[in-house]
Amino acid sequence: QKEVEQNSGPLSVPEGAIASLNCTYSDRVSQSFFWYRQYSGKSPELIMSIYSNGDKEDGRFTAQLNKASQYVSLLIRDSQPSDSATYLCAKGNTDKLIFGTGTRLQVFP
């Protein structure tokens, strides 16, 4: 079982819709979780971090964490074509950050 699992996609949503990206992880020890956005050919950039169960909102982005279910998600409201990218989920593990393989999001006009 992979440590961090994501559906590779692509997830296609129309402009203005809510995009929902999901991630599961394999342990009950990890305490920190991160979402990164990566445009094609570029390095990942941090969108949000979340450490506690529940929701965390930042602008159009909401991260949701459920440690009992080992599940973390990212909601993007009012999706824009500029949101089209690969979204990487990661968990903090002691001194390391372990990534999933990413979900490709396509937002069409």
Next chain:
Amino acid sequence: SQTIHQWPATLVQPVGSPLSLECTVEGTSNPNLYWYRQAAGRGLQLLFYSVGIGQISSEVPQNLSASRPQDRQFILSSKKLLLSDSGFYLCASAQYGYTFGSGTRLTVV
């Protein structure tokens, strides 16, 4: 805030040639530093990380090595490149979240 410098941006090297990629960090001291590799269409694979000068942890056995000669300098090396070493190499620094450099795209021919 921290800034990570990586160079070169692209590199084409023949099989069997040596490699040296350098990463330097500004705006922080004693950061944890990381080398990741991303193969085409794949996720981020952690190669090495360092929690201090001279301290290197290897995640994946391979023909690569890493060194940290100074607090804010992290070097990735190989004595003889293989075709399978091709990929996008990213240096990251952990302070408040993980920040990535702009990456080096290595093609081994």
